[in-house]
Amino acid sequence: DQQVKQNSPSLSVQEGRISILNCDYTNSMFDYFLWYKKYPAEGPTFLISISSIKDKNEDGRFTVFLNKSAKHLSLHIVPSQPGDSAVYFCAATATIYGGSQGNLIFGKGTKLSVKP
């Protein structure tokens, strides 16, 4: 059963507007979350992360919000640019022992298209 769910396979947004990508998780042990971005014919690249002790983390145009009670996180991109068009993967992991973390569990991805 899927532990990390990205229920929107695709999203289309106008340049300059906000893009909101959503991710839900089912495993209450997950305490660290990451977003990756993937262009065609390339490997995924790390974008931004958030620990469960926070509810928000910002990096430039990218902000990730975490709602632990709802087991939901979202990635906001403001303003969206055509170069942001890519597949975005949500990933999660749990601290297992001594600060170590388990392997990443990925969602299926959301394809973002930003139209000029």
Place this chain on the structure above:
Amino acid sequence: DAGITQSPRHKVTETGTPVTLRCHQTENHRYMYWYRQDPGHGLRLIHYSYGVKDTDKGEVSDGYSVSRSKTEDFLLTLESATSSQTSVYFCAINPDRVNYGYTFGSGTRLTVV
């Protein structure tokens, strides 16, 4: 590039033949991973390694084996390729067991006919 290369980039092979994919890193990272990406499934972990000769299974390990005889190389072998193993395979590296964000290779597109 971030010091991780995969070879070959593309391969077409016949059902029943053995295939080995190679991941090479120059970062001296301890952890290495093999994922496959398929439409509708996202990225799924096949096997991973936490040191030379130390490997473990992921969620979709059936039909795959791995070896790591040197820190820098992690090999993924399909002993007898099947059409269900047609996929894009990604290798990733991480320095330790805390997630700062894996670094992924560019992928190998494998087609089994």
